[in-house]
Amino acid sequence: MTEELHAYGGGVATGPSRRTVIVSSMASDSHTWNLVYLELLVGELGFEVVNLGACVPDELLESECLSRRPAMLVLSSVNGHGHQDGLRVIQRLRALPGLRTMPVVIGGKLGVGGALTAEETAQLLLAGFDAVFDDQQGAASFRRFAATLSAGASQVEA
């Protein structure tokens, strides 16, 4: 991997990187402990981690994904707006030809009323998320998902 790829917000046109994972919040969510934890967790799985921090606007998320072509985008939300924000963000990302097959997962406390209903989870999956990790599940199911990416061929389209 080139040095340019490490540069924050570099906007360098590169191929997909199997080694880089972007960890991010969404625009309205100010929480960061979840992101600090995920940065360490994903790093321990052998990936380079780019942590975009709190309140990431849709435009920044889009440009970071386009320039870095990560092995996976991990969206984490705990403010109760994750369902609504997640639907908006995934539709925007999947509309871009370069990001249609990028693995994207979402997790956290995604609704204002506790765990999401099966229907709400299905909406997120239908809209384009590869996996939805409810707060109750713990890290194990996320680790298993991430392990499938680090194990072998890149799932990111060239």
Add this chain to the structure above:
Amino acid sequence: MSFEEFVARRHAAGELVVQPRMGFADPAAMRAGLAATRNAAAATVGTVTLDSYTRVCDTASVAHALRNGIALNGYPIVNHPAEVTRGMLDGLEGPDFPVQVRHGSARPADIFRAMIAAGLHATEGGPVSYCLPYSRTPLDESVRNWAHCCDLLLDAEHPAGRPHLETFGGCMMGQLCPPSELVALSVLEALFFYRKGVRSISVSYAQQTNMTQDQEAVSALRRLCAELLPEATWHVVIYAYMGLFPRTSDGARGLLGTAAELAVTTGSERLIVKTTAEAHRIPTVAENVAALDHAGAVARSVTGRVVVEDDNQVYREAYALVDAVLNSHADLGRAIVVAFKRGLLDVPYCLHPDNAGQARSYLDATGRLGWSELGSLPLHRVVERHHADRITSSTLMSALSHVQNAYDAEALEQPMRAIGGES
């Protein structure tokens, strides 16, 4: 009667003022929440917590949610017309029941305007505490925004009394920030408001991991405020633990009770509560009222102030931090920006680009928070450094869950003891 007068009178009468965090998008639901708060069995002030879209000035997403009946996590005070908010408060808010607006915005001018238009005069936040942990706004912009908002607040007519601002600096990151830096930030934000002309102030401090250290911290906060805010009326507001909360009801109530004890033993005037739902979801009105009742009852059962050494470790560190910032520039706003740039203020684990991110904290065996890395913090002569092991996701999770686990374990052990008949 203004916010400050209400709190002062209750304190003089020996009562701890307790306050929920509470916000609903629908004005009728918000009103019902305030009414229930007012009727709780404790001395209460009301809270209108705003939604997350309003915090980041995304009024379009609020409008979309209101149009389509999508739930919001708070009251959208900018989107609701002033007369709607006035109607929501009418007959409830007043001398016997002041209401504070809580938001979390680094760009709060529209929130201040909406709040003033609705006749409210008390809010909270600060240029550092509502910028670094909660936004991407550059710190120098947040400082300008907050200076402007102080002007907005002071320029407006407030028939109900002097406008009141509370610092949120004593709550930075919710957990794992050493108390000395919480105290320093709370004091610096209070001084920022003071130098802008605000004379009715409260200073926050969030319960951390060790009662003795927390009591030292509140003592340090009082000592620094007494010195730096001579012409202001100020009081201390304690926040019940803001990190991962116990999952059991008994554990959550136990932790809230400890927060009430911290407030009373340190002579603090006000307490922001947390509920038994905290670990699981946004609490209901009933859960909030139960928390207010419980906190009020615990407060009434605790008597006596704790005696704390004036020149304690938290004070020495907080003094060194405040002193270094004040020496950075004559203008406090500039001084705060310069201090973060140089790492004289550095909040552990804070991801904001304007935070140096070199300092690290750790929990020692007794549950006291300390520094494992100082970075450029001006504490090298004040702090005994501890070289903690490299942090991993699981050690971080242990530190984040320390309080949760301790209170849950205690709650779960009680019935076991009863069954075992050990007593």
